[in-house]
Structures are given as C-alpha cells and as structure tokens.
Amino acid sequence: MDIYKQLESLGITLPPMAVPAAAYVPYVQAGQLVFLSGHVARQDGKPWVGQLGSTLTTEQAKPAARAVAIDLLGTLHAATGDLNRVQRVVKLLGLVNSTGDFTEHHLVINGASELIGEVFGQAGAHARSAFGAPQLPMGVCVEIEMIAQLKP
DSSP: OOOHHHHHHTOOOOOOOOOOOSSOEEEEEEEEEEEEEEEOOOTHHHHHBBBTTTTTTHHHHHHHHHHHHHHHHHHHHHHSGGGGGEEEEEEEEEEBBBBTTOOOOOHHHHHHHHHHHHGGGEEEEOOOEEEESSOOOGGSSSSEEEEEEEEO
16 A cells, blocks of 8 residues: 555645644654654644633644644655654554543544554554653643664
8 A cells, every 4th residue: 555645645745844833843753763853733833722621621632633634644755754764653652631620532542543544554554652741841731752663
C-alpha cells in the first residue's frame, strides 16, 4: 500500500512540519525509531482551545485529535522524506485538557488513533496512553506525541 495514495483517498494534504513553540526540536531519530515531539491541536492555523468536561464535549474534541495526527504525519514526512519508509507506528501519547471529573480521554484520542490506522493499515496498530491534564500549552484541548519505526 502506498501511503501517499492512501492519504489522497482520505482527502488529506500533509501540512509542512510544525515549528516548535519553545526550546525543543520537532523530532529526533535514534536508530530506526523516530520520536516526534508533542503537537498541539490547531484549527484554521490557530490553537484549538477548550477544556473537556467544561467547554468541549468528546464529540467536539475527537476531530481535534484527528487534526493533530495529520500534523504529526506532516512532521513524520519531513523527518523521513517518505512515509512509505515507516514500518510501524509504535506509540501515541495523548494529553487531553480536561476537568478532574472528565473520564473519556481515551475516546478523544481515538480521533488520532483511528486516522493512523486508516493511513497505515496494520502497521498503524500502536500502543497508546491517553490521560488528562488540567491545562495544556496555549489552552489547547489536545496534545499528542508519536514514536514510529522505520524500515531497515
């Protein structure tokens, strides 16, 4: 399966690599693993703000997680030069800006996990953590990082 044809069939155009908002690099490659720094949710180029359990619902935030996954793929493309070099998406770590009583973090981050599965098929089946934080940078609703393994 050609990843770029799959992206095209999903109507996805990869964005350019996100510019870091602080003192870090967008990715680090160690051997065949590529570690992508956390990417925050953006809508129309601006921070996608909100807090689950207060100002946003799970259904409203799931597309934000999907948008973050698309941004992560843009950075992964920049890191690898070719997404077809990805052997497997190893792990996603998702942070959800949420109140103390919100319990659907896993459902919000499904927005990213489901997209990764659609793009990479079985190679997109990944380990994952999803948890809440009382606040995220710039007030965004979701931040996600990724680890991917490249083909030898």
